[in-house]
């Protein structure tokens with residue numbers, strides 16, 4: 001008796017299914033390749049970012065102060081709420097300064113959960129590896145309270161570890177502010193001095209008119225060429241953070257499809 005798969009319509013359906021699956025996985029692997037290219041490229045010069053993670057405004061105010069301080073030193077960064085920042089853009093950043101508070105159970109404020117989860121899942125995803133943020137220099141200042149013991153500044157500490165694990169270079173050591181009994185303002189000032197020191201070093205290193213990859217402000221806005229480059233290199237990393245099936249499974253799925261078609 002002929003098997004159900006030997007009929008012409010069944011074979012055509014399977015062939016169509018097989019082709020669709022193949023194209024889907026080719027598309028996915030192309031995106032992964034694209035991501036690697038993006039990661040390994042050193043041509044990404046976007047303006048530096050100051051990201052703040054804040055619920056009641058403490059970190060936001062400090063971030064604003066840092067923004068003003070840098071501007072008064074001739075260095076203009078974008079000031080961005082982590083809540084509205086697309087973490088998939090992190091691989092394109094050259095320098096990111098984060099001011100982050102910690103809330104209940106050592107978690108970030110609810111608005112920054114997506115950002116925090118993206119980092120945590122990227123670290124866990126073996127396909128992303130330690131090169132994802134290779135071109136990204138960073139520094140973190142934590143805002144919290146020592147009254148919370150081991151959870152003091154847990155979010156800021158976690159960010160440092162995760163960004164390091166993803167290949168980012170920490171250009172200033174973690175700064176820690178204690179809102180209860182600590183010298184928050186003084187500690188933040190000291191951390192800011194280190195940031196300014198680093199950036200000034202970069203200015204000297206690159207020369208007055210050099211292309212300052214770390215995002216030191218060059219009064220000319222980004223050239224059209226750069227904008228086009230960025231446009232071209234937009235990568236959807238949503239799947240990278242754990243949603244796509246691992247490669248081994250993909251290969252196994254393809255083998256099964258092939259066997260079915262050859263039946």
Ligand SMILES: Cc1cc2nc3c(=O)[nH]c(=O)nc-3n(C[C@H](O)[C@H](O)[C@H](O)COP(=O)(O)O)c2cc1C
Nearest residue numbers: 054055056057058059101103106144145148152153
């Ligand atoms: C309910 C609650 C939970 C908190 N949990 C922590 C914590 O686990 N670790 C910590 O370092 N600080 C903790 N804090 C202190 C906050 O980080 C601190 O109030 C900070 O100023 C909040 O900054 P923001 O206004 O930028 O959100 C907590 C504060 C509150 C009110």
